[in-house]
Amino acid sequence: MPSESSRLFAFEPIRHLRHTISERNTVLKTTTQRIGGLVLAATLVGALAACSGDDTTDDTATDGTGDTQLSDIKVWDPYPQYDESSDWAKYVQSCAPEGTTITRTSAATSDLLNDLTSAVKEGNAPDVIMLDNPAVPDAASSGLLATADEVGIDTDGFDANLAGPGTVDGETYGVPIGANTLGLYYNEDVLTEAGVDPASITSWDTLNDALAKVTEAGFKGITFSGIAGEEGVFQFLPWFWGSGATLTDPSTPEAVEAGQLLSDWIGNGYAPKSALTDNQSASWDLFLGGDYAFAENGSWFAKAASELTDFSAVAMPLPGKDGGAAPAPTGGEFVLAPLQKDDAEAHYANASAVISCLVGDENQVKTADALGYFAANETLRAGQISADPIWEPWATSIESAQGRTTDLGPDYTATSAAISTALQAALNAAGDADQVQAAFDAIGG
Amino acid sequence: MTSVTIETPAPATRVAANPAQPPGRRRLRRLRPTTWAGLAFAAPLLVYLVIFYAYPLVENVSMSLHRFTRATFVTGEAPFVGLDIYREVIGSAQFWPIVRQTAIFVGASLFFQYVIGLALAVFFQRSFRLSSVLRALFLVPWLLPIIVSGTTWQWMMDADSGILNRFLAIFGVDPVWWLNAENSLMSVTIANIWLGVPFNLVILYSGLQNIPTQLYEAAALDGANRWRQFWSITFPLLKPVSAITLLLGFVYTLKVVDIIWIMTSGTGTSQTLATWAYSMAFGKGTAVIQYSQAAVVGTILLVVALVMGFVYLAVQRRQED
Numbered sequence: 234m235p236s237e238s239s240r241l242f243a244f245e246p247i248r249h250l251r252h253t254i255s256e257r258n259t260v261l262k263t264t265t266q267r268i269g270g271l272v273l274a275a276t277l278v279g280a281l282a283a284c285s286g287d288d289t290t291d292d293t294a295t296d297g298t299g300d301t302q303l304s305d306i307k308v309w310d311p312y313p314q315y316d317e318s319s320d321w322a323k324y325v326q327s328c329a330p331e332g333t334t335i336t337r338t339s340a341a342t343s344d345l346l347n348d349l350t351s352a353v354k355e356g357n358a359p360d361v362i363m364l365d366n367p368a369v370p371d372a373a374s375s376g377l378l379a380t381a382d383e384v385g386i387d388t389d390g391f392d393a394n395l396a397g398p399g400t401v402d403g404e405t406y407g408v409p410i411g412a413n414t415l416g417l418y419y420n421e422d423v424l425t426e427a428g429v430d431p432a433s434i435t436s437w438d439t440l441n442d443a444l445a446k447v448t449e450a451g452f453k454g455i456t457f458s459g460i461a462g463e464e465g466v467f468q469f470l471p472w473f474w475g476s477g478a479t480l481t482d483p484s485t486p487e488a489v490e491a492g493q494l495l496s497d498w499i500g501n502g503y504a505p506k507s508a509l510t511d512n513q514s515a516s517w518d519l520f521l522g523g524d525y526a527f528a529e530n531g532s533w534f535a536k537a538a539s540e541l542t543d544f545s546a547v548a549m550p551l552p553g554k555d556g557g558a559a560p561a562p563t564g565g566e567f568v569l570a571p572l573q574k575d576d577a578e579a580h581y582a583n584a585s586a587v588i589s590c591l592v593g594d595e596n597q598v599k600t601a602d603a604l605g606y607f608a609a610n611e612t613l614r615a616g617q618i619s620a621d622p623i624w625e626p627w628a629t630s631i632e633s634a635q636g637r638t639t640d641l642g643p644d645y646t647a648t649s650a651a652i653s654t655a656l657q658a659a660l661n662a663a664g665d666a667d668q669v670q671a672a673f674d675a676i677g678g
Numbered sequence: 679m680t681s682v683t684i685e686t687p688a689p690a691t692r693v694a695a696n697p698a699q700p701p702g703r704r705r706l707r708r709l710r711p712t713t714w715a716g717l718a719f720a721a722p723l724l725v726y727l728v729i730f731y732a733y734p735l736v737e738n739v740s741m742s743l744h745r746f747t748r749a750t751f752v753t754g755e756a757p758f759v760g761l762d763i764y765r766e767v768i769g770s771a772q773f774w775p776i777v778r779q780t781a782i783f784v785g786a787s788l789f790f791q792y793v794i795g796l797a798l799a800v801f802f803q804r805s806f807r808l809s810s811v812l813r814a815l816f817l818v819p820w821l822l823p824i825i826v827s828g829t830t831w832q833w834m835m836d837a838d839s840g841i842l843n844r845f846l847a848i849f850g851v852d853p854v855w856w857l858n859a860e861n862s863l864m865s866v867t868i869a870n871i872w873l874g875v876p877f878n879l880v881i882l883y884s885g886l887q888n889i890p891t892q893l894y895e896a897a898a899l900d901g902a903n904r905w906r907q908f909w910s911i912t913f914p915l916l917k918p919v920s921a922i923t924l925l926l927g928f929v930y931t932l933k934v935v936d937i938i939w940i941m942t943s944g945t946g947t948s949q950t951l952a953t954w955a956y957s958m959a960f961g962k963g964t965a966v967i968q969y970s971q972a973a974v975v976g977t978i979l980l981v982v983a984l985v986m987g988f989v990y991l992a993v994q995r996r997q998e999d
Contacts, residue, residue, distance in 0.1 A: 347960055347967070354752045375748035461943040461963040506837035506855055510942060646966050653964040657945050661859040 301579045306335045306587060307359035309349070311566060312604070313339040321603050328590035333583060343462070346372055349571060353377045358571035360584045363410055366398040367463060367637045367645055369567050373401040374643040377571055381405045384570040385585040390594070395609040397636035399567050401643065407569030408592055411606025414634040415471055415561040416627060417552070418520065418528040418538060421545040423452045427526065431549060436556040437475075437494055440527075444503040447526040454503030455527035456516040459495065459660050464512055466649045467562055468529055469495070469656050470637065471551040475559030480640045483652050484677030490554070492659035493669045500664020509660050520546075531564060532627050533605040539623040548626040550633075563634040565606050568592060607631050651676040735980070742973035751969055767974045772954070780950040783867050784931045790871045791927060792920070795878025800912065802879075803886050813883070820876040828940030831869040832857070835941075859946025866938045866948045873937060874930070878923055885919030886912065918997055925990040929983050951979055 308325055315321035322337055329335040338359070340348050346368045352358045353376075364372060372378050381388050381399075388396070388405050395412045399405055419431055427450035429443045444454040459465045472494055478487035498504035505511070505519060513530060520528035523544055529551065538546040550558035568591055570584035591600050592609075598617045601608045607624070608614040614631070618624040638645040658672030742763060744756035767773060802813050819827060834841050835856035843853040856865040889912065897907050935956045938944055943963045944953035954965075955975035961967030 343962060344960075350748055350751060354754070371748065376752055377748075461945045506858070509945070510832065510857055646961070650964050650966045657964065658859065661946065663855075663858075 301576050302332070303360075303576060303579045303583055304333050306330075306333050306361070306583045308335050308337045308361045308363075308587065309345065309359040310337065310339055310363040311342040311345045311365060312363075313341060315339070324600075324603055325591075328587050328596075330583065330586040330590075335587070349377055350375070353571055356574040358573060360570065360573075360580050361568060361587050362571055363566040363568050364407075365463075366409065366563060366565060366567050367649070369398045369406060369569070370401045370638045370643040371646050372569075373404070373406050378406045379570045379572050379577075379581060379584075381407060384581040384588075386570070386588050387593070391609045392611055392614075392632075394632070394634055394636060394639075395563055395565075397639040398563075399569075407567045408588070409563075409609040410566050410568045410592055411597075411601035411604055412609050412631060412634070413532045413564040413606050414627070414630050415468065415529060415531055415564070416548045416550055416630050418530055418534070418546050418548050420520070420523065420526055421547050423447060423524075423526045423544070426450060427452060429526070431547070434549070434552060436552050437554045440552055441494075441497075443526070444498070444501075448501075448503060452526050453505070453524045454501075455498060455529065456505060456511070456519040456525050457495070457508055457529040458511050458513045458516045459508040459656055460510055460512045461653055461657055463649055463653070465656055466652050467564065467637070468513065469652065470562045471529070471559040473652070474562075474635065475551065475553035477554070480637075480645065480648055482677075483648055483655070484673045488655075489670055489673045492655060492673055493664075493666060495656070496659045496662050496669050497664045499660055500662075506663075509657065532607065532624075532630070533564075535623050535627065536605055550626070550630045558629055558633055560633050560635045561630055562637045563631075565604075565609075738973050738976055738980075742970055742977050744970060746969035746973075748967060748969075756970070763970045763974050767971050772949075776949050776951055776954055779863055779947050780932070780952075782863060783870070783934075783948075783950050784928060786867050787870045787874060787931045788924060788927050791874035791878045792924060794871070794875050795923075796882050796916075796920075798875070798879045799882040799886055800908065802883060813879075816879055817876045819873050824873070824936045825940060827873065828869070828937045831865075831872075831937075832941045835865050857942055862942045862946040862948035866941055869937055869941060870931065870934060874927060877930075878927065881923045881926075882916065882919060885916050885923075889915045918994070921990060921993050921997075925986060928986050932979060932983060951975055955979065 306329060310325070312321060325337050326335045342365050345362070345364060349358065349362055349364070349372065358377075369378075382405075386407060388399070388408055391408055392412075395409050396405075399407045399409065417434075421431075424431055424443075424447070427447040429446050434440050434443050448454055458468045469491070472491040473483075473488060476487040476491045476494075478485050478491060482488075495504070495508075499506060499508065507519075508516065511519070517528060517530050517534055519525060520530070521541070521543075528546075532548075535548060538548065551561055553559040568588050570581055570588070573580040590596060594610075594613065597608045597610060597613050600606075601614075601617065607627070608617050611632075618628050637649070641648055655672045655676045658675070659669045662668035662672065741756075743758060743760060744750075745759045745763065746756040750756040798816060802809055837843065837853060837855040837857070840856070842856065846852075846854065855861060893911050893915075894907055897911060902910065933952050934950070935952045938948050938950065938953050939956065939962075942948040944950070944957055945963065949957075953963075955972045957963040957965040958968040958975070959972035
């Protein structure tokens with residue numbers, strides 16, 4: 234078809250054209266003819282190929298009973314740091330059921346939900362996706378996900394606080410692949426030199442005293458990430474919740490107090506001004522420089538912290554305002570099956586097989602370890618923590634951690650954006666109480 | 679997408695049918711083959727324009743007239759709301775400040791890029807030892823990936839330990855918080871000027887090459903100094919090149935997202951219409967995903983660029999007269 238049509242379309246007009254051109258320019262004749270013909274032919278072949286390109290769908294095989302089986306399983310995750318040759322990639326591929334192969338695709342956390350939206354729209358969603366937990370309610374309420382019941386995902390045995398984001402309007406969609414949370418790392422060498430006892434840091438006041446002491450001793454205070462967007466809000470929530478504020482009203486006096494705390498850190502020079510634009514990796518890098526006494530950062534750095542040679546970094550829970558551990562937000566992804574338009578049953582069968590391989594009782598700790606996460610089941614996690622001493626300081630943090638979307642469901646996204654705006658303004662205020670107040674007033678109501 | 683590709687071969691089909699036409703309408707028959715051939719030659723371009731320009735533009739405008747959410751984006755069943763979203767966007771508290779910031783960003787970038795680019799072009803017009811090497815070095819900002827130059831600017835402008843503040847400290851200037859809400863517009867504009875100078879340099883330099891040297895020789899004989907030569911020969915003769923440089927610069931600057939996003943994620947005063955559209959289209963930074971609102975801002979940007987295109991055409995026509 235393409236060759237036939239291109240001959241018809243392309244060379245007939247050239248022949249007529251030649252009559253007019255040849256009289257004027259014989260030299261150009263053959264060149265024009267060839268190029269024109271080639272361009273036309275190429276365009277048409279391309280256009281025709283584009284039309285017929287969609288004919289080949291997934292490899293399907295029909296067994297004796299008439300059920301369709303799909304041999305290709307697409308898995309999306311937000312871990313682009315692990316490439317094709319990584320242990321993680323091989324581990325995921327080893328979860329392919331008999332007779333199937335897994336194709337893994339990675340994208341940045343902040344892009345994955347948008348990618349999924351387009352894929353579901355176009356009807357070529359992956360079989361399994363690992364989606365950041367605060368994005369799950371948004372995805373579910375937008376009709377991107379199949380329910381756990383439909384897919385056949387076993388949702389029993391996960392801690393309620395960690396599994397919370399997977400349930401939207403009473404319907405459960407997926408399960409946590411593991412969990413992480415935030416803690417307060419400190420540079421033991423700096424604290425010793427500045428004469429600060431880490432055990433004394435139990436509240437905001439004692440933390441501020443410690444920050445004053447280390448800066449007087451010539452060190453720097455604390456690094457954190459205040460970058461615009463979800464990442465900065467994630468880091469702000471332990472202070473926000475630690476002051477008694479709730480997400481249902483992000484402009485209460487308690488919320489302002491939390492904003493003031495971080496704003497003062499900038500104003501007093503305890504925290505770097507770059508906190509405004511630092512993401513969590515950048516703020517961790519600042520801490521690794523060795524000058525900073527403290528860093529608010531995630532449990533996913535615990536392994537790296539334990540292997541540091543320049544100084545000794547130790548983790549402790551983030552303090553609440555008046556003492557005790559502040560509730561930190563739960564981090565980590567959920568493993569879910571997106572909604573399928575065609576061959577849904579076959580897709581879901583594959584999805585549930587892969588998901589139960591990843592987070593079933595036998596492999597849950599293995600999966601969590603591969604990602605630097607905690608297992609989301611209390612009993613399994615107890616085993617994981619006792620097996621590796623670096624997890625010990627985190628045991629209480631993970632148990633007291635709160636889901637970000639538990640209170641608000643899909644509305645969390647909008648509240649988070651509002652808090653991000655207020656936080657940015659508060660950090661810019663560099664301690665100015667009126668401006669901090671105004672920043673949170675602006676998002677009220 | 680598919681429907682577009684099916685439609686496009688249509689003119690070509692008629693081309694194929696043409697030679698089989700019954701004889702009799704002699705005049706038409708003699709005229710047509712060349713017309714069809716012309717159309718056939720234009721077809722690849724037309725196909726390209728329809729697929730890559732017309733279709734996305736129409737989709738964008740259509741999106742700005744329907745109220746899309748993530749859910750309706752998937753189902754495609756967004757309700758038609760006419761110009762409601764335009765009213766909401768233009769009426770929002772953010773709109774006019776962002777327009778003002780965009781105007782400052784574009785205006786300041788264009789002015790300094792052009793002045794510095796022209797000064798350098800004139801400077802390099804006289805060839806001296808290593809002049810071509812130096813000129814090539816000025817292209818570096820253009821050649822570097824923006825992720826690299828953006829991050830480097832961000833580091834240099836770090837308030838606590840950036841090299842710019844260290845440098846200013848030598849002269850006793852207090853450290854500047856370059857990337858905070860107040861100063862971020864100035865900071866991203868500085869970075870963008872640096873980024874745009876090579877483009878201006880290259881185009882203006884090639885424009886200078888086309889000015890006949892006899893004019894300068896004649897002017898020199900008449901006793902015109904270099905300053906006078908510049909204003910009476912170089913600048914007027916460079917006007918057509920300047921016009922295209924400024925127009926292209928305007929369109930490029932209006933749509934800048936990357937350098938701003940890398941440095942500040944569009945926070946504070948550094949938010950422009952382009953970064954605002956980006957943040958709403960993808961739910962990045964402090965924005966929730968708002969497809970339709972982003973499409974509205976995109977359409978506004980497009981209209982502004984289009985108007986500038988017409989201004990350029992008008993200027994060009996006046997110059998030809």
